[in-house]
Amino acid sequence: MSDRTFEALMSEHHAEIYRYILRVTGRRHDADDLSQETFLRAFRAHRTLPPDANSRAWLFAIATNLTRNHFRSQKRRRVAYQAVVTETRETDEERPDGVTLSQEIGTAVEHVVAKLPLKQRLAFLQRKVHGLEYDAIGQSLQCSAETARAHVFQALRKVRRVLEGRELIGKEFAS
Amino acid sequence: MKRRAAGCIEIETDLVAAAIGEADAGAENRVAAHVAKCESCRVEHSGYRAIDHQLGVIREKAVDVPGVARSRERLEARLDDLRSRIVAYRVFDSPLGPVLLARSEQGVVLLEYLHGRRDPGASRLARVHGIEAVEDAGETEGLYREFRAYLDGRTQHLSWPLDLRLAASPFQRKVLETTARIPYGAVVSYKRLASDLGQPRAVRAVAQALRWNPVPVAIPCHRVVGASGLLTGYAGGETGRKRQLLTTEGVPLVPAHDDFAVARGAMYLLAPGDSEYCLPSCASTETLQSGLLTYFGSRNRAEAVGLTPCTSCRPDLHPLHEVN
Numbered sequence: 001m002s003d004r005t006f007e008a009l010m011s012e013h014h015a016e017i018y019r020y021i022l023r024v025t026g027r028r029h030d031a032d033d034l035s036q037e038t039f040l041r042a043f044r045a046h047r048t049l050p051p052d053a054n055s056r057a058w059l060f061a062i063a064t065n066l067t068r069n070h071f072r073s074q075k076r077r078r079v080a081y082q083a084v085v086t087e088t089r090e091t092d093e094e095r096p097d098g099v100t101l102s103q104e105i106g107t108a109v110e111h112v113v114a115k116l117p118l119k120q121r122l123a124f125l126q127r128k129v130h131g132l133e134y135d136a137i138g139q140s141l142q143c144s145a146e147t148a149r150a151h152v153f154q155a156l157r158k159v160r161r162v163l164e165g166r167e168l169i170g171k172e173f174a175s
Numbered sequence: 176m177k178r179r180a181a182g183c184i185e186i187e188t189d190l191v192a193a194a195i196g197e198a199d200a201g202a203e204n205r206v207a208a209h210v211a212k213c214e215s216c217r218v219e220h221s222g223y224r225a226i227d228h229q230l231g232v233i234r235e236k237a238v239d240v241p242g243v244a245r246s247r248e249r250l251e252a253r254l255d256d257l258r259s260r261i262v263a264y265r266v267f268d269s270p271l272g273p274v275l276l277a278r279s280e281q282g283v284v285l286l287e288y289l290h291g292r293r294d295p296g297a298s299r300l301a302r303v304h305g306i307e308a309v310e311d312a313g314e315t316e317g318l319y320r321e322f323r324a325y326l327d328g329r330t331q332h333l334s335w336p337l338d339l340r341l342a343a344s345p346f347q348r349k350v351l352e353t354t355a356r357i358p359y360g361a362v363v364s365y366k367r368l369a370s371d372l373g374q375p376r377a378v379r380a381v382a383q384a385l386r387w388n389p390v391p392v393a394i395p396c397h398r399v400v401g402a403s404g405l406l407t408g409y410a411g412g413e414t415g416r417k418r419q420l421l422t423t424e425g426v427p428l429v430p431a432h433d434d435f436a437v438a439r440g441a442m443y444l445l446a447p448g449d450s451e452y453c454l455p456s457c458a459s460t461e462t463l464q465s466g467l468l469t470y471f472g473s474r475n476r477a478e479a480v481g482l483t484p485c486t487s488c489r490p491d492l493h494p495l496h497e498v499n
Contacts, residue, residue: 014250015243022240032246039250040257047263047312109229128195128230153191160222 006046009055010039016130017063023125024067026114034070038063057136064122064140071118112162116155123151182209183216190216194223257307264300265311266293267319270326271416275300276315277308282336283318285389288410299389303341325392328423331359333393341389350384357398357469360424360476362437366402366466367447378402386410397421402466404436425472442470443477443490452477454495457488 017038022031041062049055113121119141126132126140127148134145134152141148186209192198193206210217262284264277273293277285277300284306287298295301300308324330342348353371357363369381385396391410397420401407406428409417418428418435427438443452446463452471453460460468471477474484474494484491 010250014247015240018243018246019240022242028242032242032249035246036250036253040253043254043257044261044307044309047314048310109226110233128227129233131234153188156191156195156223156226159226160219163226164222 006043009042009046009059013056013059014039017059020060020125020130021063021067023110023113023129024118024121025070030067030070034063034066037066041066054136057132057139060126060130060132060136061140064126067122068118108163109159112159113155116158120151120155120158123148124155127152128156179215180213183213186216190220191223194220195227260305260307262300262306262308263311263314264295264298264308265315265319266295267315267322268293269319269322271419274322276311276319276322278311278314278318279338279340281338283390283393284338284340286322286391286393287389288391288412288416290412299341306340322392326419326423331424335390335393337390337393339389341387343387346380347384347387350381351388351394354385354388354396354399355394357395358471358476358480359395360426360472360479361445362398362400362421362426362470363468364402364466365399365407367469368399370447370467382408392420395420398424400437404439404465405431406435406437425476426470427472437470439465439470441495442472443474443495445469445471445477445482450482451485452482452490453485454488454490454493457485459485459487 014035018031018035021034021038022028025031025034038059042059046055049058113124116124123137123141126137127134134148137148137152138145141151143151186206189198189202190206190209193203198206206220210220258280262277262279264275264285266273266275266289271288272291273289275285275287275289275295275298276283277287277298285298285300287300289297295308300306318335321330321333321335325333339348339351342351349372350368353368365378365382365385366375369375369378372381374380381399385399386408388394388396388410391397397409397417406414406417406421408414414434421428421437427441428435429438430436440455442455444455444457444460445452445468446460447467447469452474474490
């Protein structure tokens with residue numbers, strides 16, 4: 001892939017990768033850092049990417065991998081310092097610009113998704129928000145397409161269970 | 176807890192798939208038939224559909240998250256920095272042994288003889304700060320083809336753009352720039368080069384600067400020899416490669432003192448500042464120090480750089496027996 005193609009790749013997918021990481025981590029700071037790191041890594045490697053490769057899925061795989069490492073090292077730090085870690089997801093009050101997270105990307109579904117275990121959250125967002133194929137999701141999580149699908153379905157079940165009985169479900173679609 | 180019927184458990188995965196539009200026709204039909212007669216699964220099914228609908232809403236409004244633009248700006252700045260540091264390299268098996276060829280956006284940064292090892296870890300690149308070495312994906316292929324053509328004598332000039340970032344000092348850069356002007360098929364001495372640089376006593380410093388020439392061949396340090404005509408050294412090693420390169424360029428060599436020397440007696444010579452080339456026997460050059468002359472392997476090579484035959488010794492009428 002040429003440098004010009006890389007520019008195009010960045011124009012096309014940067015915002016999407018940023019949003020993906022923002023949804024996974026819930027923190028703007030992480031989305032900023034990790035999306036930049038995703039593209040810097042991609043730049044180092046893009047010249048060796050085969051011309052027929054699915055570059056969008058490739059970017060998602062890099063972002064997914066970095067995000068998982070990020071959570072892993074965060075966990076290690078917590079263990080190492082025995083720190084009392086409070087929930088650090090951005091709450092609406094913490095937002096400096098006055099825009100609430102729920103106004104921005106939040107819906108009832110997203111609030112539940114934010115609480116899913118990491119792998120399920122990654123698989124779910126890739127599939128249901130970004131529309132990636134299970135093969136690609138499996139590759140990004142180093143598992144099979146079937147396992148990736150199982151993660152997504154498991155996530156869906158949890159979301160449905162949590163939202164069961166709320167206004168959201170039942171009226172509009174109940175037959 | 177309410178126990179679910181076996182049929183409901185069995186169809187559950189298909190039911191999720193059908194609700195989110197991922198089921199095949201067979202599963203769709205089975206689910207439709209099941210929910211028609213099972214109230215709790217019908218509720219479940221519509222629950223999944225409602226979630227799927229909401230996800231559609233999320234997808235639709237996925238534009239314009241604040242912060243993206245600023246993040247993109249920071250990314251562009253970091254990419255510019257990375258681009259300027261990235262050097263793509265590859266090791267080739269050349270007739271001169273394994274060579275590592277590396278290029279940046281600006282040009283060739285390094286041509287390095289790996290002295291028998293193919294390991295890029297042994298390269299200078301691994302020890303340079305501020306460079307990010309990445310494996311080549313074809314950028315150096317064309318450069319290497321030209322290098323091969325040069326070694327085979329099919330071309331006399333490498334058209335490589337050069338990036339002299341590995342030149343450690345302004346002095347080394349000056350030495351390299353002066354060396355770059357020595358024509359194909361000609362040799363000069365380290366002493367002459369030092370004199371051309373206006374530092375006639377800096378002979379050893381010139382030799383050191385050439386020892387660390389980051390782009391040998393492209394900057395032809397093989398055309399620089401000892402004041403006595405001995406090859407003396409090349410790229411920090413023995414002179415085998417230097418011999419090969421000079422022979423390709425038609426410079427005659429003779430064995431001398433465990434080394435080789437340029438056969439000056441069989442070459443045309445040029446005095447500093449002159450535009451006529453002479454026979455070694457020319458009376459007009461008798462008083463000049465041999466270490467300060469430029470020697471050419473053939474008349475063609477001398478005339479290729481615009482020199483004319485000396486009007487007193489007439490090399491055009493009494494040519495030397497040339498090697499090739």
